[in-house]
Amino acid sequence: xxxxxxxxxxxxxxxxxxxxxxxxxxxxxxxxxxxxxxxxxxxxxxxxxxxxxxxxxxxxxxxxxxxxxxxxxxxxxxxxxxxxxxxxxxxxxxxxxxxxxxxxxxxxxxxxxxxxxxxxxxxxxxxxxxxxxxxxxxxxxxxxxxxxxxxxxxxxxxxxxxxxxxxxxxxxxxxxxxxxxxxxxxxxxxxxxxxxxxxxxxxxxxxxxxxxxxxxxxxxxxxxxxxxxxxxxxxxxxxxxxxxxxxxxxxxxxxxxxxxxxxxxxxxxxxxxxxxxxxxxxxxxxxxxxxxxxxxxxxxxxxxxxxxxxxxxxxxxxxxxxxxxxxxxxxxxxxxxxxxxxxxxxxxxxxxxxxxxxxxxxxxxxxxxxxxxxxxx
Ligand SMILES: [Mg+2]
Numbered sequence: 568x569x570x571x572x573x574x575x576x577x578x579x580x581x582x583x584x585x586x587x588x589x590x591x592x593x594x595x596x597x598x599x600x601x602x603x604x605x606x607x608x609x610x611x612x613x614x615x616x617x618x619x620x621x622x623x624x625x626x627x628x629x630x631x632x633x634x635x636x637x638x639x640x641x642x643x644x645x646x647x648x649x650x651x652x653x654x655x656x657x658x659x660x661x662x663x664x665x666x667x668x669x670x671x672x673x674x675x676x677x678x679x680x681x682x683x684x685x686x687x688x689x690x691x692x693x694x695x696x697x698x699x700x701x702x703x704x705x706x707x708x709x710x711x712x713x714x715x716x717x718x719x720x721x722x723x724x725x726x727x728x729x730x731x732x733x734x735x736x737x738x739x740x741x742x743x744x745x746x747x748x749x750x751x752x753x754x755x756x757x758x759x760x761x762x763x764x765x766x767x768x769x770x771x772x773x774x775x776x777x778x779x780x781x782x783x784x785x786x787x788x789x790x791x792x793x794x795x796x797x798x799x800x801x802x803x804x805x806x807x808x809x810x811x812x813x814x815x816x817x818x819x820x821x822x823x824x825x826x827x828x829x830x831x832x833x834x835x836x837x838x839x840x841x842x843x844x845x846x847x848x849x850x851x852x853x854x855x856x857x858x859x860x861x862x863x864x865x866x867x868x869x870x871x872x873x874x875x876x877x878x879x880x881x882x883x884x885x886x887x888x889x890x891x892x893x894x895x896x897x898x899x900x901x902x903x904x905x906x907x908x909x910x911x912x913x914x915x916x917x918x919x920x921x922x923x924x925x926x927x928x929x930x931x932x933x934x935x936x937x938x939x940x941x942x943x944x
Pocket of ligand 1: 753755
């Protein structure tokens, strides 16, 4: 089998309401912007994948990737990963393209990806991943609604200038929902986007103080409390607290995860197959984590295609307790997050997300909707 064509769509799907992500302080987001690739083969099987999309970067990325993909055998995944690594030396993140190879392989063999990678559960407990900073009382009410919807776990964002306001937020939510709801906390200090609005920068001391306060509140994990390459800081922080420390969404490739894991930085390892590793190297990272008795819970906040790629990997490993389910109405809702899919991915009444069982990624694209909001590159 050979890849004969690489179709690329740069999409800007309008959100139903403005979304204010804590990871870009001061930046109002009005669209779900992504780059979708569709790899066609000489046997008529197609595979797809998506990355977050930026204007000129997407165009450059597609022209860079095409010669690395055209006329290649999609089953030669290790070889393609080496190509994508070398493409990244030239300036762009290309790991997400490997996902389309697995979509092809799954369709060619009639199996969902997770079953090709070791099998595992057909559903995973989801946690509602919020994305904005809301006042404590408002957030507490929202988390109560999530609980009514069936969610058993939720991740809060902390981004206040003063530590006491972070603690008040988590305290208020904990008091409102009781002890049976799992609460994660994400500080988004790993890769600060500077230039649009003010935001706090955590020192190691602040991270240690916040972690200590979160111990009392039964926080399931503290995510990205420090810069993504501050391995020394992570190791000192982890040794200072019983709250599990999570990170990895913007680290890349095997060596960074080797160092994060072997240096004792993390309890929960969080690569994203579209941003960090691809699926096969994500599986290898999960194996490193397993050998160190660590949990593995990939980052998924990009778009519906990225989500389902990470979900297929999660279902193939023995150490993934939770699946991140990006959800922050009214702006970031399943219909907009998954606009490129024929059906949005929904959590069931017990708080689980089902792993798609059709071959490959297990989803179908809505080409009409993709074309309606995209430019073909
Ligand atoms: Mg995060």
